[in-house]
Amino acid sequence: MISFLHTYKVYQGNVIALRDVSLQVDKGEFVYLTGPSGAGKTTLFRLLSAYDRCSSGQITVANYNLNKIKPHDIPKFRRSIGVVYQDFRLLKDRNIFANVALPLQVQSESQHLIQSRVSTLLEQVGLMAKSHFYPSQLSGGEQQRVAIARALVHQPSIVIADEPTGNLDSDLSREIMNLFDQVSAQGTTVFIATHDQELIRTKARRVVRIQSGSILRDEK
Amino acid sequence: MIFWFNQYILRTWKEHTSLQLMTLVVLSATFTIFSGFLFIRSNLSSLLTQWGDQVQITIFLKDEIKKDELSAIKSVLLETPTLTKTKYVSKVEATQNFIKQMGHYSSQLLTDPEFANPLPASLEAQVTQYSELPRLVSQLIPLPGVEDVSYGQGWIENYTSFTQLFSQISLGLILLLLGGGLLIIGNVIQHSIIQRREEIEVLELVGATRLFIQLPFIINGALLGFLGAVFGVLILSGLYLWQQSTMGTTLIFGGAGIKLQFLSLLEIVTLLALGLWFGAFGSFLCIRKFNHGWSASEAHS
């Protein structure tokens, strides 16, 4: 499902953010990516969501070779994944409902389907009552849950979440993790970056540890 | 999808009302001038006919012309709607006219038994529409019984080259205007893209195709172009009605009951379609260079 092979990412100014990363995640797996701040977690997720290109090496995700992907295949690829960005990337001038609906709108789904899917997800993340609010009227934790709802609404085959519980208290964190569990139980591949060791300890999952751009350990 | 685009365009108008209105004003002005040229162009020949002297066409007839040949020529003239006051001038009348012009010096000429009348009989008519004349002449010359056809050749040539010159100048001006309009549409789009960079990026990230992102801009451009053409035609028709009601065409254009024709339905529809196409195509040209799938990341690095 996800495969990195000897991948490097060098940013401008010779910052080596990823160093010879090789990694394989199978279909339906639930994997944590962990490591200190600046380790390269966000960079790895950027490459795997076709947000940025790697400097060298091979990346294949959901049968798309991201080194050779054609521009007109990028939208198709992005529809098959769901991404929770560390900085949420919500649209300030749309209400919560419209934000969550975006992945369905761009696929030209029917208003009926959009209505029912978005409502279901807002219900699951506990924000149904605030569906007509704008992002600026929500707390950080609430915005994070909107971002999560948007990443799941189009039922992608891979979900990538960059520190999805970073702004949540432990009760909410657990609820959100349960949501990811449900998604995983349906056969979706889930890949979550977090530096919350507490969270990792509560469940027995595969954990990939990264430091200074290199994979330190990979334990199932 | 339709719902989405409606919302998108509504938002554009709500957020950038003044910019959109300014664009609309400029496009309306462009299309007012455009349709004005078209209006003058299609009324040019009747205006010039009215302003210039009446042109007379004379068909000189052969001496040995037969009765049925004469009536054939007559009926061609009578069936031509752009001719009036058709009349037959016999050989004798022609000579009398000639004598009238020459004064009394040759008053005995007709009674002179030695005089073989050299003047041919002819048909005369007044021309009301110059543009039809060359075709009519080429139709008349091969008819049996016609010796020669004479008309205000020089005037007609001037008329033709004048209309050509007018068409060329107005075409040039219109291209200039449309070029300006394109620049304006381009600027408006550039502006909305800069304003919406973040939104476009997020749309890309959730899997919007290039077309999906571009289409609202193209539809909005088409809308602006179409409305510009509508207002252009409306303004022109307002001017037309005002001019007709206050002064009456006859006062300005000097007697003779000249009628200015407003643009035909076909011309109006063509103008509106052109506005629509122009707005859409202009927007397409301006937006083509944006959004290549990776641009989300390229905008940052």
Ligand SMILES: Nc1ncnc2c1ncn2[C@@H]1O[C@H](COP(=O)(O)OP(=O)(O)O)[C@@H](O)[C@H]1O
């Ligand atoms: N756009 C960028 N340009 C230059 N350096 C960057 C950029 N993004 C991240 N980095 C650097 O790459 C390294 C890894 O960053 P990041 O992937 O964000 O780590 P993490 O998400 O694990 O905290 C850091 O040293 C960071 O400073």
Ligand SMILES: [Mg+2]
């Ligand atoms: Mg990070």
